[in-house]
Amino acid sequence: MDLHHVKAFLAVAEELHFGRAAARLHIAQPPLSRTIQQLERHLGSPLFDRTTRRVRLTPQGEALLPAAYDIVHAFDTAERVVAHAGDGAVGKVAIGFAGPSSHPLISALAQQVRQDQPGIELALSSTTFGSDAMNQLTDGTLDLAIVRWDSTPPGLRSRVVRVDHYVIVVPESHPLAGRTSVSMEELADEPWVFLEASSGSSLRDIAIRKAEEAGFAPKVAQHGPDTWTLMALVAAGVGLTFTVDTAFRNVITTGLSVIPLEDGTEEALARLVWRTETSPAVDRVLELSEIALPTPEGYAGL
Incomplete structure (x- = not known):
């Protein structure tokens, strides 16, 4: 069985007339009949009931119909994929x-x-x-x-x-909450929550560098696996965290206050x-x- 057989089967199944199916396939009716007979011999089952008055699908033909459509669709997809792979379309x-x-x-x-x-x-x-x-x-x-x-x-x-700016996130009950800006120097004695060092987070590295430039090493109270966890830890009062303004806009902010860094012009x-x-x-x-x-x-x- 090949694609030629499957397309011939579908043409007859849709037309339910060998003459019209042959015309649709641009072949004579006898070769079409032979093709269907070859397919039936290969499958070991009759696919059509033929009389002088009508053609109809047998139960076996009905069962083959969905698979036949899938086969033709798969071939069409393969041709399209190959044709367009070079131009990045797939x-x-x-x-x-x-x-x-x-x-x-x-x-x-x-x-x-x-x-x-x-x-x-x-x-x-x-x-x-x-x-x-x-x-x-x-x-x-x-x-x-x-x-x-x-x-x-x-x-x-x-x-x-995109251009973001660095901010500090604190609990809404924190004395710094509501400030229009804060310097890293003011945070020297605060506990911090960060992602694990193994995460490779650039924000963690930048926060530690800024703290060292301000003259202190951050006191890490707890680590978290992701930003959402860090925000939850901040809201619970475990510590402060360092992030960018757009991160704060895309998480639940209940219990949190965001403060731009005093040197927030750094992008x-x-x-x-x-x-x-x-x-x-x-x-x-x-x-x-x-x-x-x-x-x-x-x-x-x-």
Whole structure:
């Protein structure tokens, strides 16, 4: 049985007339009849009841019908996939990101890809922090990542997709709650909650660096596995945490107060990062990212 047999079967099944089915297939009726007979011999069952007045499907023919449509659809899909794979119209693109601040970016990109290039599947990894992202991009596990790096490592390229600012999150009952700004120096004696050091979080590294620049080492009261847990720990009064303003906008804020850092003019640049060598599908997603995640004015080339 091959595709030729299946298409002949479907033509007769839909027309229920050998003459019309033959005309539809642009062949003579006798070859069509022989093709159906070959298929019936191969399957060991009659597929049609034929009389001089009518043609109708047998129970075996009825049973074959859904599978026959699936076979033709599978062949059509295979041809389309091969035809368009070179121009990036189909494929899988793996994207890594972490934290609630990245969710609006990922959502906008996924919506754009689904609208313009539905043949591309986005495989999303939502727990990929800075150093892990670099390793996974390098070894090919990831195709793209959204990170906050001060510089882009060799072999990778990046583009700024959003500008954030650093903030401190405290319990709403904290004496600092409601302040318009706070300096790191004022936080020297406070307990902190951070992600684990093994997470590779760039925000954790930046917080510790800023504390050291302010003359102290943070007193870590507890670690958490993700931003949502850290916010819950802050609300419970376990400690303060350091993040960006967009992360705070995308979590439940009950019991929390956010305070911009006094040196809040320092910017946290969210970057879309990819390898220098890419596939057609990745190239197409990068093109669509220019629409969904345009580089903020003044940040091109950074």
